[in-house]
Amino acid sequence: MKMAVWGLLAFRYALFPLFLFDRIVASPERLADHGRDAQQMLVFCLAFPLYTRWIVPQDDPLERHEGRVLRAMASRTLANFNGACGIAVLLYAALPRDNVKVLPAVGVTIAIATAAATHKMWARYRKLCTQTHTNIHTLVRLLEKPPGEGNGNQSDVLNAWSAVERDLRTRVETGYAFGTRFAPKAVIAALAEAVTTVGGQLPGHQEARDRALTDLQTILDLCIKQIDSVA
Known part of the structure; x- marks a missing residue:
């Protein structure tokens, strides 16, 4: 309704x-x-x-x-x-x-x-999608690395997540506080918890990795439709 x-x-x-x-x-x-x-x-x-x-x-x-x-x-x-x-x-x-x-x-x-x-x-939105797509790809590559391969350490994962989190918290249609975030707060919180679990190799990190990769792929599918590398 x-x-x-x-x-x-x-x-x-x-x-x-x-x-x-x-x-x-x-x-x-x-x-x-x-x-x-x-x-x-x-x-x-x-x-x-x-x-x-x-x-x-x-x-x-x-x-x-x-x-x-x-x-x-x-x-x-x-x-x-x-x-x-x-x-x-x-x-x-x-x-x-x-x-x-x-x-x-x-x-x-x-x-x-x-x-x-x-x-x-709309140019702002395309630029945000392009930037988010790049940063999520970086995070996904780190999450997919087996533990202990150097590049997949906790610091790299958390730094990559920080960049993604900033993108997801950005307002899509305006730079002011009354706009709409690229991702809802609940999604950001769930991803933050999963990435922290993976980065720290905490109990349940394998399930957290799978969940984070699935959610990140959903966001990538949205971003790829709006990619504009010259926006």
């Missing part, structure tokens, strides 16, 4: 700004109505990414990993689009009637800014 509501909201607000601009052209004098529509788009800009994070199912986080990340990216794209359009409409409502001729320039500027922000966000 939550996913259905998410899809309906995404569809509605992907089209809402376009229909609003048609209404503005048809009835430019209805400034109060247009102002309320702009406020609605700004509320959507702030609330929709939060709703997207809230509806993520808590069971099987790795199996749902790709959908969770892509929904976060899509929600941020729609939020940016509606936020920019809402600001444009508020400027339209605030401008004196004799200054309406500047609206095309304002509209073009906001459109360019939105496109640039969206491009930067």
